[in-house]
Amino acid sequence: xxxxxxxxxxxxxxxxxxxxxxxxxxxVGVDGLLSExxxxxxxxxxxxxxxxxxxxxxxxxxxxxxxxxxxxxxxxLQMGADAGVHVVDDAIAGSDYLGTSLxxxxxxxxxxxxxxxxxAGAGGVDLVIxxxxxxxxxxxVVPAMLAERLGMPQVTLASVVESQGDQVRIKRDNEGxxxxxxxxxxxxxxxxxxxxxxxxxxxxxxxAAKKKPLDTWSLTDLGLDADQVGLSVAYxxxxxxxxxxxxxxxxxxxxxxxxxxxxxxxxxxxxxFI
Amino acid sequence: MSEVLVVVDHADGEVKKPTYELLTIARRLxxxxxxxxxxxxxxxxxAEKVKKYGAAKVYVVDDAQIKGYLVAPKAEAxxxxxxxxxxxxxxxxxxxxxxxxxxxxxxxxxxxxxxxAVDVAEDGTTTQSVFAGNYTVxxxxxxxxxxxxxxxxxxxxxxxxxxxxxxAFAATVSDVARTAQVVATQPRQSTxxxxxTEAAIVVSGGRGTGGNFEPVEGFADSxxxxxxxxxxxxxxxxxxxxxxxxxxxxxxxxxxxxxNGISGAIQHRAGMQTSKTIVAIxxxxxxxIFELVDFGVVGDLHTVLPAATEKITERxx
Numbered sequence: 069x070x071x072x073x074x075x076x077x078x079x080x081x082x083x084x085x086x087x088x089x090x091x092x093x094x095x096v097g098v099d100g101l102l103s104e105x106x107x108x109x110x111x112x113x114x115x116x117x118x119x120x121x122x123x124x125x126x127x128x129x130x131x132x133x134x135x136x137x138x139x140x141x142x143x144x145l146q147m148g149a150d151a152g153v154h155v156v157d158d159a160i161a162g163s164d165y166l167g168t169s170l171x172x173x174x175x176x177x178x179x180x181x182x183x184x185x186x187x188a189g190a191g192g193v194d195l196v197i198x199x200x201x202x203x204x205x206x207x208x209v210v211p212a213m214l215a216e217r218l219g220m221p222q223v224t225l226a227s228v229v230e231s232q233g234d235q236v237r238i239k240r241d242n243e244g245x246x247x248x249x250x251x252x253x254x255x256x257x258x259x260x261x262x263x264x265x266x267x268x269x270x271x272x273x274x275x276a277a278k279k280k281p282l283d284t285w286s287l288t289d290l291g292l293d294a295d296q297v298g299l300s301v302a303y304x305x306x307x308x309x310x311x312x313x314x315x316x317x318x319x320x321x322x323x324x325x326x327x328x329x330x331x332x333x334x335x336x337x338x339x340x341f342i
Numbered sequence: 343m344s345e346v347l348v349v350v351d352h353a354d355g356e357v358k359k360p361t362y363e364l365l366t367i368a369r370r371l372x373x374x375x376x377x378x379x380x381x382x383x384x385x386x387x388x389a390e391k392v393k394k395y396g397a398a399k400v401y402v403v404d405d406a407q408i409k410g411y412l413v414a415p416k417a418e419a420x421x422x423x424x425x426x427x428x429x430x431x432x433x434x435x436x437x438x439x440x441x442x443x444x445x446x447x448x449x450x451x452x453x454x455x456x457x458x459a460v461d462v463a464e465d466g467t468t469t470q471s472v473f474a475g476n477y478t479v480x481x482x483x484x485x486x487x488x489x490x491x492x493x494x495x496x497x498x499x500x501x502x503x504x505x506x507x508x509x510a511f512a513a514t515v516s517d518v519a520r521t522a523q524v525v526a527t528q529p530r531q532s533t534x535x536x537x538x539t540e541a542a543i544v545v546s547g548g549r550g551t552g553g554n555f556e557p558v559e560g561f562a563d564s565x566x567x568x569x570x571x572x573x574x575x576x577x578x579x580x581x582x583x584x585x586x587x588x589x590x591x592x593x594x595x596x597x598x599x600x601x602n603g604i605s606g607a608i609q610h611r612a613g614m615q616t617s618k619t620i621v622a623i624x625x626x627x628x629x630x631i632f633e634l635v636d637f638g639v640v641g642d643l644h645t646v647l648p649a650a651t652e653k654i655t656e657r658x659x
Contacts, residue, residue, distance in 0.1 A: 081608045085473045105590065165455055166448060200590065204473070206612070207457045208438055209445030212413060216446040221521035222413055225438055227583065237525065240412075241583055243437050244353050248526040249412050255522070261573075261590045262583055303454030303485040307467065310478045315620075315634050322627070323641025329649035332621070333657070335637045339619060341543065341565065341598050342654055 069120075070188045071127045071195040072176050073113045074214070075106040075144050077137035078204040085204070091306040092162045092299060093204060095134055102140040105199035107147070107266035112229055112259045113197050114148045114267070119231075126150045126188040128179060132160060132171050138282070145277035146269030151187040152282040153179065159287055162299025169213035171297055174290040176218060187281030194234075198258040200225055211258035221251040227262035344430035345399070346372040347423065349443075350392065351435040355384035357391040359540050360435040362499035364492055365395040369502060370464045372430040375399040376506075377423065379408060379416060385508050393506030395499060401511045408515060412522040413439060417446035419513035424451055424487060426511075431466065431483075436491035444489050453486025460496045460595070460616065474589070474608055475615030494539040495595045530584055533569070538585065541568035543598045544617070546587055548572035548610075550603015550624060550643055553580045557647035558602050564654040570594065570614075572604045588613035602643040606631025623647065 079085045079098040086094045110129065117125040129144030131137050132155040141152035155175050163171065179186055180193040196218070201208040208225075215222030226238035226249075234253040239246060241260075269277070287294060295301060321331045336342050346368040351358045361376070368374035376397040378388045385402035392400060401423060408415040420443065424432060432447070434440040436458050448455035461469040466488050470479045483489070538544065545562035547555050549572065562569045571581035573588050587594055589612040599617035604610055606622070606629055614620070615634065622631040623639045623646050632638045639646055 081474065081612075085476070087477065091479075165445060165457075169445075169449070203589065206472075206589065207445075208441050209448075209455065209457060212442035212445040213449055215414070216417070216449045219518055222442070222446075223522050224412070224442060242439060245527050245529045247412075247524050247528075249522055250525040251522045303448070303452075303483060304456055304481055305484045306479055306481045308480040310480075312471075312476050312478055315636075317633075318620075318636040318638060320627075320632055320635070320638040320640060323639050323646055326645075326649050328623070328639040328641040328646045329653060332623070332637070332639055332646065332650045333653045335621070336565075336598075336654075337657070339598070341619075342657055 069123060069125045069191055070179065070183050070193045071113045071116060071125060071197060072179055072193050073109050073127060073129050073144060073149065074172055074196065074198045075110065075129050075131050075140045076103045076202045077101070077131060077133045077140035078103040078202055081203050087309040090162070090299065091309050096136065100136055100139065102143040103199060103203045105201055105203055105261060106140070108259050108261055108263050109197045109199045110144045110147050110149060111266040112263055115264070116195065116231065124189050126183070128153060128186055128188050130172065130175055131155070132168060132175070134161070141282060142277060143269065145280045145282070146274045147267055148273060151280060153186055153285060154282065155285045155290065157287040159294035159298045162302060163297045164302040164304050165207060165209050165213060166303050167297040167301070169210050169217055171290065171292065172210070173214055173217035174292055175285065176214070178290060186283050192254065194254040196220070196256045198256070200258055200260045211256055215256040218256065221255045223249055223251045223255045224258040226257060226259045229257065229259060229263060344372040345375040345427050347420070347427065347429045347432045348374050348376050348397070349434040349440065350376050350378045350388060352378070352380065352388065355380055355387060357388055358537070359499065360494045361392065362395045363494065363497045364433045364435060365392060365397055366497045366500045367462050367492060368433055369396050370462065371466060373398045374504065375401060375427070375429070377401045377403065377420070379403050379405045381405070382510060389506040389508050393504045394501050396502035396504040397506045398504050400506050400508045402508060403511050403513055408513070410524050411520045412524060413442045414446060414519035414522065415515040416443045417450060418515055418519050420447050421450040422513050423511055429487060431488040431490060434491045436493045441491050444491050448489050451486055453489050454483030455489045456481055456483060457491045459490050459492045462490060462492065471616050474612035493593065493595065535562065536566070536568045538568045538570055538587070538592050539594055542596055543567035544570050544587070544594050544596045545600045545602065546570035546572065546604060547575055547602045548604030549574040551575060551580065553578065554644070555580065557644055560651045561600070561647045564651045572610050601631050602647065604631055605629045606634065
């Protein structure tokens with residue numbers, strides 16, 4: 069059985085994130101890392117493998133992004149994934165949701181068609197796992213788009229994942245309710261940050277990762293043309309990006325013997341909230 | 343004038359405020375047509391509501407074949423409706439589920455998708471607030487039918503007369519869309535307080551509550567506010583995840599946001615930074631939340647909040 073975990077290399081949220089002159093996200097000038105929310109996806113993939121002792125299960129970490137994005141795959145390998153694939157091609161830069169999901173879907177199909185080529189085991193791809201959102205775009209739409217493109221059941225935003233045989237059940241928090249969703253493998257699964265703490269790479273894991281297979285693919289390898297993806301053919305266009313002016317410093321008071329509550333209520337009243 | 347499809351946000355037929363906000367926005371782009379996924383028996387009642395906000399039509403899509411499966415059937419139904427009506431745009435309230443519906447729909451229609459817009463202009467240009475509210479992005483769909491998910495509180499609902507002609511729309515749901523089954527649904531118990539994402543005032547608590555949310559809840563009730571929580575409070579098991587404000591919870595944009603015992607980590611800021619007025623109470627004068635506030639109190643929430651609650655109740659007397 070093969071599991072593919074989609075991981076994204078994102079600008080560090082604690083760094084000074086910004087845009088390039090062409091209004092795409094600066095993915096090179098700002099320190100990047102494996103998106104925190106994708107660590108939960110890697111974790112669930114590893115747990116899925118660990119719970120099925122005796123079964124031959126290979127976890128492949130897949131990313132699409134510039135040269136440095138390979139760090140996201142490396143981190144996944146250090147955590148315990150077995151193999152990695154990095155799709156890198158200048159023509160992909162600036163892709164929107166549709167372009168990105170297309171490249172990911174084609175890469176998954178390629179792994180499915182020939183798993184041995186990436187060091188994965190035989191027998192198709194039974195599970196595609198994603199994080200609930202990226203920490204940069206926060207769209208939360210790519211997992212659903214992958215399910216649509218791959219024609220696989222969409223089992224997304226899981227806070228709890230359980231499986232037995234080819235049956236998977238998850239718990240999902242919706243707006244007004246909590247739902248249990250059931251489906252039969254193969255599926256596309258996305259997991260939230262409630263699904264379970266992600267492990268840190270061990271020293272042993274870091275050393276072992278260096279010997280794991282890591283493939284680099286271009287668009288040609290996926291049978292895609294440069295004019296099918298990227299900024300120039302994106303279905304959406306960003307016209308302008310503006311840094312939000314910093315909030316002007318507000319009034320800060322220190323509470324002494326109830327003065328804080330009085331000042332607070334006066335402030336709220338002055339703004340007509342009371 | 344072309345129709346603009348607006349997916350109705352409702353709980354069991356009870357139309358929610360974001361619907362009216364979307365209808366108001368839709369009128370800038372064309373003629374609003376509400377799309378109601380629900381029981382056909384509730385169609386007329388929904389029409390009565392949306393007609394006051396300019397809906398010319400109400401497409402009622404019987405959800406009997408739809409609600410038992412996750413996301414995919416709704417995307418199919420909207421695709422069929424879009425092919426029939428050739429709308430100028432499709433607007434959905436920005437919930438996790440609707441964003442997923444929109445994502446699948448974008449692929450089906452070969453159309454551009456913009457998520458989490460906080461405004462949409464007459465020419466279809468959207469405004470988004472990104473990078474934890476540090477940047478504002480203007481964007482436009484350039485290919486296909488613009489599909490835009492819009493956050494709650496993005497527009498003030500404006501009344502306008504609409505015909506709200508009810509039309510049943512029979513959608514065909516394929517087998518492949520019925521593969522992720524809703525096995526069980528447990529409705530969340532109502533707190534009696536306003537909905538977090540829709541509320542005009544949100545009062546949140548974090549690690550500093552030490553697990554005691556009574557002062558936060560009491561203060562919220564004195565202001566008629568919704569109650570929220572930071573990830574730290576949710577991870578500690580003090581509040582259910584549904585109350586989490588932040589990147590992996592709800593994004594709120596109320597008139598007033600009061601953060602109590604919340605340090606202001608990036609994860610939290612991403613969910614509240616666009617609030618109009620921000621107030622914080624924290625024991626630590628160095629807490630980063632104070633960089634955002636219009637008004638801050640350095641002090642213990644366990645004493646400040648009950649005292650403030652009492653004063654507000656007195657004033658309202």
